[in-house]
Amino acid sequence: MTTTTAVTVRVPAKVNLQLAVGPAREDGYHDLVNVFHAVALFDEVTVTGARTRANGGAAGLSAEDAGGGPASHVDRVPLDASNLAWRAADLLARESGAREPVHLHLRKAIPVAGGMAGGSADAAAALVACNAFWGIGLDRERLLDLAARLGSDVAFPLVGGTAVGTGRGEVLAPARCAGRLHWVFALSEGGLSTPEVFGAYDRLRPGAPAPRGDPALMAALAEGDARAVGAALSNDLQPAALALRPALAETLEAGRAAGALGAFVSGSGPTCAFLAESAEHADRIADAVRTAPDCAHAVTAHGDVPGATVV
Numbered sequence: 054m055t056t057t058t059a060v061t062v063r064v065p066a067k068v069n070l071q072l073a074v075g076p077a078r079e080d081g082y083h084d085l086v087n088v089f090h091a092v093a094l095f096d097e098v099t100v101t102g103a104r105t106r107a108n109g110g111a112a113g114l115s116a117e118d119a120g121g122g123p124a125s126h127v128d129r130v131p132l133d134a135s136n137l138a139w140r141a142a143d144l145l146a147r148e149s150g151a152r153e154p155v156h157l158h159l160r161k162a163i164p165v166a167g168g169m170a171g172g173s174a175d176a177a178a179a180l181v182a183c184n185a186f187w188g189i190g191l192d193r194e195r196l197l198d199l200a201a202r203l204g205s206d207v208a209f210p211l212v213g214g215t216a217v218g219t220g221r222g223e224v225l226a227p228a229r230c231a232g233r234l235h236w237v238f239a240l241s242e243g244g245l246s247t248p249e250v251f252g253a254y255d256r257l258r259p260g261a262p263a264p265r266g267d268p269a270l271m272a273a274l275a276e277g278d279a280r281a282v283g284a285a286l287s288n289d290l291q292p293a294a295l296a297l298r299p300a301l302a303e304t305l306e307a308g309r310a311a312g313a314l315g316a317f318v319s320g321s322g323p324t325c326a327f328l329a330e331s332a333e334h335a336d337r338i339a340d341a342v343r344t345a346p347d348c349a350h351a352v353t354a355h356g357d358v359p360g361a362t363v364v
């Protein structure tokens with residue numbers, strides 16, 4: 054019998070420092086070289102016992118905005134069994150036989166549908182929180198297996214830091230990131246659908262080559278050379294995101310004009326990411342990108358940071 058009454062897990066957002074995308078596979082996914090980097094923008098997932106006769110898994114879910122603006126789309130987070138965190142709790146209960154139903158509460162600072170993997174982060178946090186709440190004691194490898202079954206991006210927030218994802222992004226190898234990188238994220242009012250962005254990519258780049266890693270990026274990260282990191286940032290999905298949301302070009306330009314070392318769309322967008330020279334420079338870039346028409350909000354965050362952690 055568990056005596057735990059609540060477990061809270063803090064989990065970071067990600068930005069993709071390289072996103073190399075191959076052609077569509079038979080299963081509809083794309084092979085990637087996906088350099089994930091965890092940034093200090095955190096959701097929290099709290100698991101408590103649910104007062105219900107339901108059996109195992111999640112019996113309820115609530116969500117609140119952590120404040121500060123970036124997660125202001127929290128009303129778009131599904132509060133039912135379609136939520137990725139709920140699905141994570143259900144999967145873990147099925148796999149482990151855990152019987153006590155739980156309630157999940159999400160405190161969101163990661164923008165919703167912003168290409169920063171907030172839903173995936175919440176799923177990873179739910180796995181860690183439920184594993185602790187139910188006292189199951191699954192090891193890291195088993196949690197990574199379950200994460201990969203939930204989505205391509207769910208494994209990374211379990212480990213955090215900086216890592217290279219291959220396959221559809223779920224096969225992770227840790228990478229060294231020396232020093233602290235300073236980021237600015239420009240958030241849009243509306244999200245972009247990940248499958249739609251991949252679909253636009255297929256139309257724009259028929260016959261794309263197999264994805265390849267970039268040794269210059271990995272060397273720059275290992276050396277902690279922010280300027281070289283900025284020069285090596287790349288995202289194959291960026292033209293597709295720009296085709297679907299042309300106004301993002303102005304946001305990117307505003308950041309470049311403010312001296313960003315790199316300016317790019319994060320993952321499938323529409324969040325735009327900018328690398329700064331320092332925390333002060335990041336504040337100046339944030340002020341500049343806020344003036345772009347598509348930018349609803351700009352936040353600063355450093356990276357990298359650890360993955361899902363019980364607090």
Ligand SMILES: C[C@@](CO)(OP(=O)(O)O)[C@H](O)COP(=O)(O)OP(=O)(O)OC[C@H]1O[C@@H](n2ccc(N)nc2=O)[C@H](O)[C@@H]1O
Nearest residue numbers: 081082083168169170204205206221247248251320321322
């Ligand atoms: C693009 C990335 C970059 O990190 O994330 P976002 O920027 O959206 O957060 C990821 O590849 C998104 O990962 P995730 O959001 O977990 O995707 P999944 O649930 O696995 O798949 C959603 C849909 O995205 C497309 N998809 C996803 C991953 C992949 N390697 N190839 C794909 O084609 C497929 O259309 C799939 O049906």
Ligand SMILES: Nc1ncnc2c1ncn2[C@@H]1O[C@H](COP(=O)(O)OP(=O)(O)O)[C@@H](O)[C@H]1O
Nearest residue numbers: 130136137165166167168169170171172173175
């Ligand atoms: N826990 C969750 N938090 C946010 N969105 C979620 C969650 N679970 C499911 N979703 C759904 O997933 C979609 C993608 O959200 P999110 O993971 O935040 O963005 P992205 O895939 O662009 O990184 C949302 O539009 C929402 O409908």
